[in-house]
Amino acid sequence: MTSNFIQFSIKNNTGIIHLNRPEVLNALNLEMAQQFYQQLKDWQNNPQVKRVLLKGKGRALCASADIKSLYLSSNKNDLKKNFFKWNTSSTMSSMNLINHI
Numbered sequence: 001m002t003s004n005f006i007q008f009s010i011k012n013n014t015g016i017i018h019l020n021r022p023e024v025l026n027a028l029n030l031e032m033a034q035q036f037y038q039q040l041k042d043w044q045n046n047p048q049v050k051r052v053l054l055k056g057k058g059r060a061l062c063a064s065a066d067i068k069s070l071y072l073s074s075n076k077n078d079l080k081k082n083f084f085k086w087n088t089s090s091t092m093s094s095m096n097l098i099n100h101i
Contacts, residue, residue, distance in 0.1 A: 016053045016055065029065075
């Protein structure tokens with residue numbers, strides 16, 4: 001699974017997640033967060049992946065969530081509501097996944 005903003009690969013038993021939004025310090029948007037979580041789930045069941053490496057293009061690894069896009073979308077759609085709804089339901093599961101990889 002790959003998009004313009006997040007790429008995944010496996011090399012030497014290492015799952016590599018590369019964030020590619022340097023103009024916003026690699027802040028995660030909803031699409032990226034969903035892809036990130038799904039990839040961790042997929043790698044959890046992959047015996048070839050023993051560890052995960054997170055990389056960020058540019059000067060920052062990750063500045064957290066893309067708050068600006070959430071703010072700008074607040075009157076246009078449910079992005080803010082969906083991001084926090086998704087994030088709340090996925091947080092415990094992703095923490096559990098990270099401990100098992």
